[in-house]
Amino acid sequence: MPMSVKTFAQVDEAARALAASRSARYLGGGTLIMRAVNYGDQSFDTIIRTTDPRLKQIAQQGEMLVIGAGITMSEIIANRETAFLAPVARTVGGQAIRNMATVGGNLFAASPYGDFTAALLALDARIVPAGGQPISLEEFLNARERNAGLVIVSVQIPRLRDVNAFRYVKVSRVKPKGIAVMSIAAVLPMQAGRLANARIAHGALGPRPLRALAVERALEGRSLDEAGIAQALAVATEGIDPPSDPIASDWYRRQIAPVHLKRLLLGQRR
Amino acid sequence: MIEFRKEYFADERDDNLNEIGKPTQRQDMLGHVTGRSPYFDDHLFDGLLHLKCLRSPHHHARIRSVDTSEAERMPGVKKVIRARDVPLNLNTLLSLMDFGLDDEPMLADKKVCYVGEPVVAVVAETERACFDAIAKIRVDYEVLPHVLDVEEAIKPGAPSVNPTYPTNTFLYHEKYDHQKLRFGDVEAALRQADHVVEGRYQMSPIEQAPTETCGAIAAPETNNRFVVYTSTQALFFSLGTAAKMLKVSSNRLHFIGGTVGGGFGGKVDSIHEPMAILGCMLTGKPVRYAWDREEEMQVGAPRGAERWYITDGVMNDGRIIARKFTGYFDSGAYTRLSSYAIIKGTGHLPGPYTIPNVSSDVYCVFTNRTPATAMRGFGITGVDFSIEAHMDKVASKIGMNPIELRILNSYRDGDMKAHRRLAKNTALIECCQVVAEKAKWKIGNEYKAMSSLKGGGGERALIPAHTAIDQKGMVRGSGSSSFGYQPQPYVPSTPTFPSTPAFPSVPAYTPAASSSPAPGASERRPAENAPTPSSTYTPTPSQPATPVEQRPAVNRFSSISGLRRR
Amino acid sequence: MAKKPIQFQLNGSGQAIFAEEGSNLLDVLRRGVGDLSPKYGCGQGTCGTCTVLVNGEPRLSCLTLAETVEGQSVETTAGLAHGPQLHALQHAFMDNFAAQCGYCTPGMLMAAKALLDRNPSPSREEVVEAISGNICRCTGYEPIINAVLAAAQSGGRRYG
Numbered sequence: 001m002p003m004s005v006k007t008f009a010q011v012d013e014a015a016r017a018l019a020a021s022r023s024a025r026y027l028g029g030g031t032l033i034m035r036a037v038n039y040g041d042q043s044f045d046t047i048i049r050t051t052d053p054r055l056k057q058i059a060q061q062g063e064m065l066v067i068g069a070g071i072t073m074s075e076i077i078a079n080r081e082t083a084f085l086a087p088v089a090r091t092v093g094g095q096a097i098r099n100m101a102t103v104g105g106n107l108f109a110a111s112p113y114g115d116f117t118a119a120l121l122a123l124d125a126r127i128v129p130a131g132g133q134p135i136s137l138e139e140f141l142n143a144r145e146r147n148a149g150l151v152i153v154s155v156q157i158p159r160l161r162d163v164n165a166f167r168y169v170k171v172s173r174v175k176p177k178g179i180a181v182m183s184i185a186a187v188l189p190m191q192a193g194r195l196a197n198a199r200i201a202h203g204a205l206g207p208r209p210l211r212a213l214a215v216e217r218a219l220e221g222r223s224l225d226e227a228g229i230a231q232a233l234a235v236a237t238e239g240i241d242p243p244s245d246p247i248a249s250d251w252y253r254r255q256i257a258p259v260h261l262k263r264l265l266l267g268q269r270r
Numbered sequence: 271m272i273e274f275r276k277e278y279f280a281d282e283r284d285d286n287l288n289e290i291g292k293p294t295q296r297q298d299m300l301g302h303v304t305g306r307s308p309y310f311d312d313h314l315f316d317g318l319l320h321l322k323c324l325r326s327p328h329h330h331a332r333i334r335s336v337d338t339s340e341a342e343r344m345p346g347v348k349k350v351i352r353a354r355d356v357p358l359n360l361n362t363l364l365s366l367m368d369f370g371l372d373d374e375p376m377l378a379d380k381k382v383c384y385v386g387e388p389v390v391a392v393v394a395e396t397e398r399a400c401f402d403a404i405a406k407i408r409v410d411y412e413v414l415p416h417v418l419d420v421e422e423a424i425k426p427g428a429p430s431v432n433p434t435y436p437t438n439t440f441l442y443h444e445k446y447d448h449q450k451l452r453f454g455d456v457e458a459a460l461r462q463a464d465h466v467v468e469g470r471y472q473m474s475p476i477e478q479a480p481t482e483t484c485g486a487i488a489a490p491e492t493n494n495r496f497v498v499y500t501s502t503q504a505l506f507f508s509l510g511t512a513a514k515m516l517k518v519s520s521n522r523l524h525f526i527g528g529t530v531g532g533g534f535g536g537k538v539d540s541i542h543e544p545m546a547i548l549g550c551m552l553t554g555k556p557v558r559y560a561w562d563r564e565e566e567m568q569v570g571a572p573r574g575a576e577r578w579y580i581t582d583g584v585m586n587d588g589r590i591i592a593r594k595f596t597g598y599f600d601s602g603a604y605t606r607l608s609s610y611a612i613i614k615g616t617g618h619l620p621g622p623y624t625i626p627n628v629s630s631d632v633y634c635v636f637t638n639r640t641p642a643t644a645m646r647g648f649g650i651t652g653v654d655f656s657i658e659a660h661m662d663k664v665a666s667k668i669g670m671n672p673i674e675l676r677i678l679n680s681y682r683d684g685d686m687k688a689h690r691r692l693a694k695n696t697a698l699i700e701c702c703q704v705v706a707e708k709a710k711w712k713i714g715n716e717y718k719a720m721s722s723l724k725g726g727g728g729e730r731a732l733i734p735a736h737t738a739i740d741q742k743g744m745v746r747g748s749g750s751s752s753f754g755y756q757p758q759p760y761v762p763s764t765p766t767f768p769s770t771p772a773f774p775s776v777p778a779y780t781p782a783a784s785s786s787p788a789p790g791a792s793e794r795r796p797a798e799n800a801p802t803p804s805s806t807y808t809p810t811p812s813q814p815a816t817p818v819e820q821r822p823a824v825n826r827f828s829s830i831s832g833l834r835r836r
Numbered sequence: 837m838a839k840k841p842i843q844f845q846l847n848g849s850g851q852a853i854f855a856e857e858g859s860n861l862l863d864v865l866r867r868g869v870g871d872l873s874p875k876y877g878c879g880q881g882t883c884g885t886c887t888v889l890v891n892g893e894p895r896l897s898c899l900t901l902a903e904t905v906e907g908q909s910v911e912t913t914a915g916l917a918h919g920p921q922l923h924a925l926q927h928a929f930m931d932n933f934a935a936q937c938g939y940c941t942p943g944m945l946m947a948a949k950a951l952l953d954r955n956p957s958p959s960r961e962e963v964v965e966a967i968s969g970n971i972c973r974c975t976g977y978e979p980i981i982n983a984v985l986a987a988a989q990s991g992g993r994r995y996g
Contacts, residue, residue, distance in 0.1 A: 002345075002398060003858025004838060005903060027901060031881050034860055034899040038879035039562065040322075040401025047858060047901065074893070094969015095947065096887050096894040177968050295930065302938030303926040305873025305913035309939065312872040396856060481877045481885055481939040481973050531875070531939030532973045563878035 001045035003037065014050040015130035015151040024048050026151050028105030029072060031097060054153055055104070058082060063159050064126075069104025069152040073116070076103070084163045088119040088185070091170040094177050104152040107140070111204055111243055115170055115183045117141070118203030121211060122185035123166065126156045141208045165189050169264050170203070171256065173247065180204040181248045182257060184212075184264050188224065195219045195228075200261075205240040205253055214238035215261065229265045233258045278700050279723075298529060307529045309482055310499040315489055315556035319348055321549045322400035322559075324390040324407050325569065326382035329416035329638040330429060333381055337408040338390060344406060346399030348553045351391040353379035356548065357517040360434075362605050363540060366510045371441075373434035374604035374641070376515055376544055381414070383431055383603035384640050386569035393549045393557055416638040420577055420598035423637045431603055431636040437745075440601070440609045440634035447633065447743045449612050451595075451619055453688040454627035454734035456583075459592035463583030467664045470579050471656035475572035475600070478645050482531020484570060485560025486542035488550040496550055497524040500543050501560075503533040508540040515544045516551070523547070535644035539571055539606055574608050574642025575600040576652035580660045583627070588670045588678050593620040597632035597653065602641035607648070609634050614649035617689050621657040622698040623679040624730055628688040631743070677702050677717045684727025692731060696722040844905045846871065847915025855902050862886045862897040865912065873913035873942045877971070884970035887943035888912050894950045894969075913942035916949065925949060928987035929980070936974035943970050948984045957988055 001023070008014040018026050024046035027033045033047060055070030058079050065081060073089035076082045077098070082089075092101055092115060106116040107127065121141070126134040130151040137155075140147055160166060167186045172178035183203035189196050198219045200212040214235040222228035242253035263269070272291045301307030338350045353359055353375060360372040378389045390407055394400045417423045417431065423438045424447075430436045439447040460466055486500040486508075496518075502508045505527040513520040530537060542559045549557035561570060576599055583592030597615070601608035612632045620628045647654070665672035680698040687693050699722045706713045839854040846869060853868040865871045865888070877885035879898050886898040889911040916923040925948055928934070935941045944967055951958055951966035958966070963984045972980060 001402060002396075002838065002856070005840070005857050005901065007903075030899045030901055030904075031896075034901060035880045037858060038860065038898060039564065040398065040404075042401065042405045049901075093881070094884060095950070095966060096884060096896045096969050097881055099893045099895055100899065293933065296933075296935075298938060299930050299933075299935060302935040302941045303913075303922070303929045303945065304917060305942040305945075307938045309875070311866075311876070314867065314870055314872075318867075398856075398858070479973060481883060481937070481971060482875065483877070530937060532937045534973070560876075563880060563883075 003045055003047065005047045005049070008048070008050045009052060011050045011052040011054060011130045011151055011153055014048050014052075018048050018151055019149050021046055021048075028070065028102040028108075029100040031093075031101045032105060032109060050151070052153075057154070060159075061156075064156040065159060067103055067155045067157070069102060069107075069154055071103050073098035073101050073103075084160065084166055085116075085119065088116055088168050088170075091115055091172070091177065091183075097177075103155055107137075107152060107155075108144070108148070111207055111209075112180045112245060112247060114209055115180055115203045118183050118201045118209035119166075119168055119185040120155060120157065121201035121209045122168075122187050122199045123157045123160070124187070124199060125158075127152050128154045128156060138211065144208055160187070161189065167264055167267075169260055171260055179247050182242070182253055182260065184261060186264060188219075188265070190224070193223060194221050195224060196221070202240060202257070205242045205257060207241065207243070210239065212236070212239065212261075219265075224265060226266065229262065232265070233262055236261045275700075275704060278697070301529070309529050309531050310485055310487060310501045310527075311558070311560060313487060313499050315487070318487070318556045318558055319393050319395060319549065319553060320397045320400050320559075321351075321391055321393045321546060321557050322397065322404060323377075323388035324392070324404045324409070325565075326378065326385060326387040326389060326411075328382060328411055328413050329385055329418070330414040330431070331382050331411040332414060333378060333389065334410040334412055335408075336390060336410075340406040340408075341390075341392060341403040344394075344399065344403040346395040347392060347403045348395070348555070349393045349549065350403070350407075351377065351393065351545075351548060351552065353377040353389075355552065356515065358515045361511060361515050363507065363511065363538075363607060364605075364610055365514070366507060370605050370609050371434050373432055374606070376548075381433075382411070384638055386565070386640060387603070388545075388569075391545060391549065391559075393553055418637055418639055420575075420600050420633070420635040420637060423635050424598075424633065429638070431638055432605075435605075435636055438636045440605060440612075440636075441745060442609075442634075445744055447745055449616050449630075449632045449634075450739075450743075451616050451628065451630040451688060452737050452739050453629070453690075454592075455736060455738040456592045456594045456627045456629040457738065459627040460581065460583040460594070463591055464586045465582075465584045465664075465668055467582045467584060467660070467667045468579070469581075469656070469660045469663050470577070471659055472577045473575055473652045473655065475575045475639070475642060476645060477567055477570065477572045478532075478534040478536030479567065480530075480532025480534060480536060483561040483563060483566040484537055484542055485558065486546040487556060487558045488543065488546035489556035490550060490554060491524060495522045495524045496547050497526065498543050498547060499526050501530055501533075501537050502527055502540060502543065503530055503535070503537040504540060507538065508543045511540040512544040512547055516547055518547075534646055535573065535648055536570055539641075539643050569640065571602070571606060571641050571643035573645030573648075573651075574602065574611070575639075576656075578653060578656035580656060582660065582664050584664055584668055586668065588668060588675050590623065590625050590664065590679050592627040593623075593625045594628075595619060595630035595632070595653075597630065599632065599634050600639060600642060601634050601636055602639040603636060604641040605634070605636075606641050606643050608642050611644070611649035615653050618650050618653065619688055621654065622681055622696070623676075624681040624685040624693075624726075625679065625688070626734065629738075630688075671713060673702050673706050673711060673713050674717045677713070677720055680720075680722070682722050682724065682726025682730070685730045686733055690733055693726065696726070698722070840903055842903050842906055844907060845909040847911055857903075859902045860898050861888070861895075861900040861902045861905060861910075864902040865897060865910075868902075871912050871914050874946075875939055875942060877939070877943075882971070883940075883943075884947065884967075885940055885943040887946045887970065889946055889950055892950065892953060894947050896969075911946070911949075913945050916945060923949070924990050925952070925984070925987040928983040928990065932979050932983035932986055934975060934979040934983035940970055940972045940974075944972070944980055948980075948987070951984070952988055956991075958984070960985065 023044050025044045027047050027049040055068040057068045059066050073092045076089040077086040125137045127140050128134045130153050165188050170183040171181045185201045187199045200215045203209050215232045218232040236258035237254050242250040244250045298307050342350050356376045359375045362370045362372050364370050378387050392400045392403045415429045417429050442449045484501050488498045491497050509525045546557050546559040579596040581594040599608045619630050662672050665675045677699050681693045681696050685693045838857045843852045855864045875885040877883035881899050887894050888897045947967050
């Protein structure tokens with residue numbers, strides 16, 4: 001079937017059109033959809049998009065930083081309020097890809113893509129779908145295949161008390177932009193020198209970005225030094241299900257996961 | 271930056287260099303920076319059609335049936351091309367030089383032998399229409415056992431990959447299932463050696479991955495020719511291959527190449543032009559056939575994988591007195607250039623070293639992998655990697671400085687090489703000395719003093735009095751009437767036109783009888799438009815009758831079968 | 837097959853094109869408008885040979901839905917020179933032998949131009965980051981990096 005493109009001024013209309021069609025996909029930045037079109041993907045013949053300005057906002061709303069789903073990686077880097085996420089956005093593709101790839105699109109990117117989403121997971125983000133209530137990112141990711149028909153309006157990130165508590169590393173063969181061997185995002189709040197409610201998320205170590213729950217539990221109340229993180233490193237691979245792909249084998253990903261976790265937690269750079 | 275070491279071989283050349291070391295601008299540089307260098311795809315045509323292929327998802331499968339009826343009815347589809355539409359659907363690239371047997375179809379007919387092998391070609395108004403039509407083609411495959419490893423493929427009982435070579439090896443010189451090299455007596459020397467060092471070396475296939483993918487556009491010209499823009503590195507190979515497979519006179523093919531967006535050996539297989547021209551013949555329109563990136567990486571031929579076993583016989587003082595090779599080239603499902611790569615590689619053995627006893631058996635093996643082709647240093651790079659890795663292993667085994675080991679065993683001017691040519695203009699010793707200097711790697715003074723010009727020749731210029739030969743690997747019943755050899759009387763082809771002429775046919779040009787032929791004409795095949803094709807060429811009366819050679823045996827490759835004199 | 841009208845500025849000139857719905861910008865530029873300077877390398881966003889500038893920002897034209905440039909300003913390599921006078925980057929690429937097969941060159945030039953237009957004195961690291969989305973299989977990148985730095989030193993925007 002030849003392709004058709006439908007553009008809607010309102011995101012809710014776009015969402016309804018997407019839900020009503022069996023052969024439509026929603027276009028964010030185009031980096032995934034247009035790739036599929038170029039290769040003759042037969043699973044869809046309709047592209048749905050919106051020009052709704054709500055998807056391009058960045059604003060502080062109470063305790064939440066709200067980022068529109070249409071915000072690109074370049075806009076994340078350029079905007080003062082999202083500056084703490086710049087190190088993450090900078091690892092997504094080269095500058096042309098960053099001008100196109102969107103926060104919303106990254107949510108649906110299949111492993112080993114989706115580095116930005118891993119960071120959002122560590123940040124305890126919520127996503128706001130068109131015509132629906134905010135849901136936790138975790139809930140969205142757990143049912144991602146079922147949620148494929150959702151159109152995301154924005155992402156909400158709880159304000160970080162200490163922006164320096166957020167850390168991120170992406171491990172790739174080509175630096176900084178290559179496809180991830182793995183990535184780790186961590187929020188490491190400290191109370192009186194001890195970790196409290198740390199959140200750790202992995203990218204490319206499973207079918208979708210995953211919380212490293214065993215590591216989080218093992219870090220609770222610990223100090224952020226070699227002795228304090230030893231137990232966490234011992235459980236670093238618990239719950240991961242890494243893919244084997246042309247970038248790296250599952251065996252390799254398992255081997256290096258604790259190495260990079262240690263470097264991230266101790267602030268060691270290579 | 272280039273550093274000139276003019277002290278070496280100073281009296282062998284004049285050092286007034288006018289080009290080397292001086293920057294000379296490329297003639298196409300202005301085109302490159304203005305985006306105007308004309309790659310094959312940088313030509314616009316009215317009514318351009320696109321050609322895409324349905325490809326095998328299996329390593330190895332019999333094709334039971336192909337149903338293209340629905341695809342043919344899809345909007346925008348102009349022609350669906352099947353194996354039966356290809357005028358000559360079996361070829362090997364080097365048949366243009368009478369080397370090898372035709373073994374590869376343009377479109378798979380009875381079976382597929384590698385993942386990605388094309389089965390059906392669809393020509394349509396847009397790429398999208400091609401994809402949509404391909405999705406509607408139904409192919410009934412019977413999956414067959416496959417083999418992906420060279421040594422597995424030559425074991426008895428392995429799946430037979432290539433119907434032309436049922437035992438999965440290319441047939442060399444109509445005799446052996448591998449290419450042999452024999453110089454001296456390796457087995458005897460190994461028995462005398464102080465040390466025997468064995469090694470196994472393996473290279474994976476390497477994809478050339480040029481930034482520009484392979485492709486061609488073929489369009490009708492109004493003078494009964496087809497113009498073809500192509501990415502090929504081998505314009506005349508492509509032209510000859512197209513003429514052969516399409517049974518069309520080469521003077522009806524107007525090939526334009528020139529600017530290639532990276533080749534590195536990956537654009538020598540002449541895959542796209544015959545298909546694009548066929549699409550053009552069958553539709554009467556310009557047809558573009560180009561690989562997308564996934565096809566370039568999966569279907570496009572890589573440098574073939576190689577596996578080498580090397581056994582050296584070494585004396586305590588570091589002299590290597592014997593070197594034995596067993597090599598396996600993974601040709602993939604079809605021959606293409608691997609057969610020739612082995613000839614080239616064999617001529618290179620045992621590397622730039624003078625070793626008095628050398629033997630080599632190299633197999634061109636067919637597996638159900640993507641057919642392999644050339645890439646930088648074609649035929650040599652793989653075995654050189656193995657040789658040099660092995661030299662390090664030898665050095666380690668006998669406790670010798672690896673660079674001194676190389677200098678000691680290096681060939682020198684006047685030495686006899688294993689393929690019975692005298693070495694000249696050798697320079698390995700000097701290269702090793704400079705490398706040692708640059709790497710600050712200590713070598714002894716006696717090694718610093720050695721030279722490629724000293725110590726060679728004399729006894730070292732002799733072919734060994736005794737060379738051990740064997741008949742291992744002879745194909746049973748081999749001889750002029752055996753497997754693979756099919757003598758054919760020469761029949762010049764008649765001009766052919768497409769079954770549905772795309773344009774009014776132009777009468778064939780007939781030279782006047784009194785015109786005198788060009789010098790040497792009696793050695794050429796008669797012109798395609800000769801009025802009465804007959805089985806032997808009759809020269810025009812003004813020339814003394816010179817019978818043309820009977821078409822040579824299909825496997826002869828004259829420069830290595832010993833008929834050419836040096 | 838439906839066609840949609842698209843109007844946009846290309847290298848300073850107005851273009852009006854009817855394009856197949858769902859076409860990407862690369863196909864529209866090459867076959868629709870006839871600007872052959874951007875090239876196809878992968879169709880999947882990994883090589884950068886199709887890089888063009890949209891409103892001064894690098895984009896991958898093979899992944900850009902053509903109709904999204906309606907009303908926008910697009911720049912390609914074909915528009916770099918002013919008449920017979922080359923852009924400083926083009927001079928620098930030539931002087932520094934920053935091309936062999938030339939296929940990645942248009943994409944590299946656009947990525948470099950976007951950098952110099954917003955940052956006339958980039959560091960070497962900034963040059964590397966600017967071209968990190970463009971693959972070259974021939975030169976090993978050093979001549980290209982040197983060329984961009986040389987163009988920056990010569991003033992970037994100067995022509996002739």
